[in-house]
Amino acid sequence: MLGLGSLTKKVFGTPNDRKVKSVRPIVERINALEPEFEALSDDALAAKTPEFRRRYEEGESLDDMLPEAFAAVREAAKRALGLRPFDVQLIGGYFLHKGDIAEMKTGEGKTLVATLPTYLNAIPGKGAHVVTVNDYLVRRDAAWMGRVFAALGMTTGVVVPGQPDEEKRAAYKADVTYATNNELGFDYLRDNMRASLDQMAQRGHHFAIVDEVDSILIDEARTPLIISGPLADRSELYITLNKFAPELTDEHVELDEKQRSATLTEEGNEFIEQRLTEEGILPEGQSLYDPESTSIVHHITQAMRAHRLFQKDQHYIVRDGEIVLIDEFTGRMMAGRRLGDGLHQAIEAKEGVQIKPENATLASVTFQNYFRLYGKLAGMTGTAMTEADEFQEIYGLGVVEIPTNRPVAREDHEDQVYRTAREKFDGVVKAIGIAHEKGQPTLVGTTSIEKSEMLSQMLNAAKIPHKVLNARFHEQEAQIVAQAGRIGAVTIATNMAGRGTDIQLGGNPDIALSEAAEAQGIAPDTPEYTALREQIEAQVAEEKAKVLEAGGLFVLGTERHESRRIDNQLRGRSGRQGDPGRTLFFLSLEDDLMRIFGSDRLDKMLGKLGMQEGEAIIHPWVSKAMERAQSKVEARNFDIRKNLLKYDDVMNDQRKAIFSQRLEIMEAQDVSEIVEDMRHQYVEDIVTTHIPPRAYADQWDTDGLAEVVRTSFGLQLPVAEWAAEEGVDDEDIRERLIAAVDAQSAEKHEAYGADTMRGVEKQVLLQTIDKGWRDHLVTLDQLRSVIGFRGYAQRDPLNEYKSEAFQLFESLLESLRADVTKQMAAVRILSQEEQEAMMAQMRAQAEAQRAQAEAAQPTAPAPETAPAQSDAEPSGPAPVVTSDKIGRNEPCPCGSGKKYKHCHGKL
Known part of the structure; x- marks a missing residue:
């Protein structure tokens, strides 16, 4: 006997069935157009694209053009590939155009389906992206389906890692761009670190179809994409602490395989403390509980995780002297990706390969927040129904099950x-x-x-x-x-x-x-x-x-x-x-x-x-029990991703504010007004600090104010004498200071020329924003790693993180005003001779350092540029990129005697 729910479904169909059925009339309209499009010559078929574009510009919607556009793609596919999309493929294409996820079984031709909505959404000329999981599929699909787009007079671009910038910019300018998810995310981050508009690759986020959408938006979304730069080398510490990890027994270590964590028990703590003291790593009288031991405890924990939770040939392989991670979802090697927080270095120490330095975050974004930038997002996969709730909650994407062309x-x-x-x-x-x-x-x-x-x-x-x-x-x-x-x-x-x-x-x-x-x-x-x-x-x-x-x-x-x-x-x-x-x-x-x-x-x-x-x-009972266990794991992983997103959302608002400010600066011909506002605001800030509102004149710190003006602007101003004048208040002093610093700025504009100063102002603004943002990211990373402890005090860690991150962002904006103002005050344009002399000195110093390093280590391989790191779950560690060639703590090649990070690496 049928239950009420089953009976209803039998009579009225499921909601999914009703959705699919509603598209049948559109499919019939597309089919009715087939003879008309078959009669077109190749040139007439290609001419349909400019016709559609003209109609779009005149106000016709893409929805209205859909039957004709799909009929054009079907005809182009027949001619270029010998493939005629089935009716169910047209249905899949319709739901992709509508911004849904089309669940289509393996072998139903998803690659061809993507051409239908991609062509339609490329008509406005803003670019349409087709996202796949690896370079091989990007190249294959672009070469294969590119023939369909070419038959319709559209261009196709390919974006893969390691491309020259010119080639990449050309690929993004194409009507249709095939790219990997990682490279899209990294290009977005790189674009927001560029110094000028013509260096940027991407041209907005109009429309994207994500192939294997569950793999990209679910499995890989547990890990943010991170671009990083190297920190100081600590190889010796990893090698030393790695020796102790195998000595730890089961009674010394508490493992949690679900969370992939390892902690020392009381016995383990005592044992490690004794061994570290014997080896002279831990000073006499210092325990692992002391604040000074935080770094050692952290590295011991990572060594334990490397030895007990990461297995060779399962989680990673050793190839050409490098640790290459294995993606647990696809079984593929993930060259260039690294685990964060010192874990990758711990595995390198365990396997006895060259240890590369840890990295600091320069820019980061989660896949969730990257793909939510798109005006319209759609996806395809063979398996999405089990995660339909997550797609709806995180991305606002519905899942539609497309019937198979033939019964299963x-x-x-x-x-x-x-x-x-x-x-x-x-x-x-x-x-x-x-x-x-x-x-x-x-x-x-x-x-x-x-x-x-x-x-x-x-x-x-x-x-x-x-x-x-x-x-x-x-x-x-x-x-x-x-x-x-x-x-x-x-x-x-x-x-x-x-x-x-x-x-x-x-x-x-x-x-x-x-x-x-x-x-x-x-x-x-x-x-x-x-x-x-x-x-x-x-x-x-x-x-x-x-x-x-x-x-x-x-x-x-x-x-x-x-x-x-x-x-x-x-x-x-x-x-x-x-x-x-x-x-x-x-x-x-x-x-x-x-x-x-x-x-x-x-x-x-x-x-x-x-x-x-x-x-x-x-027995069916056993299969059901297994599915229950799997759904528990899926729910836990969803919580991990949701939690990651909640924290990243806090940073995302700040990221958008900083990135849009950068874009505004790059687009502006003249940023002198921004610089002037910052200068005036900075003067306001220092006056308020030294002459508090409603304070009596004898409470004013005029000497302190004069000193700040001297160090910040290089100006010797008689602030104390001004304050001693009859009837002078804080507003008068503020106005005199603003007049003095404006006069200094005007002199520079006159001396160096307005055009030169405009370029300098733009560069100083961008470099200062970038440096401030990088430092801010490091601070947020550190805050994120310790904020969980607030839970012990019955306070919500997320709310605490939001509150403190907001305060830190306000501090960042204040420090940007101060830094830009001070640097503009200190600007001095070098003459051509001075620039050439400085460059020669830097080259000579770099050459000397290289020779010194080669003499010290004749057999050592040349150090490689450290790839990326991510602080994330091992299931989908994020790749990173770094471009620093000079160590942050090495002497600056300019010969100033300062460390690089305090000299030319400062901005």
């Missing part, structure tokens, strides 16, 4: 649960052997490189041929994934999120053709190439028929992931475009998720049931 024929079996990991993997090998024997291709999902390689050894022992896809074989991933659907193929993959290549039953004819043509030396567009294509297509069709007979793709999961989405992404590889297939997960009570989330009760129950060695329990 895949069988999803209940999980098989074994008591031990050994029994589980024996069961896995047996299941793979059975599928391989009957010719059924098998995709095996693992959660780490280590488990992939262990399973690979077991398959070798069982003489089952197979391919392994993980971070070590990152380069061949497209070929491995594309051919994973061939007869009897066995492919082991470490996480399948965001792979971007479909598994086609019988193999991928295009990749097989390019490999065969290269091997035989056959050039494209030749009769031999055409014959080879026909031969390979026939072979693939024959092989596909055999694979379909064997049951389609068999997806076998060896463990449940923390997130149901990752499991669903693995499942979704089977049953593409109505193909048959089956999926099955093998679990054990020793799996991380089962172990951390209460497998004890299940273990006792299975023991009572009298399970034999090698037996598995298969």
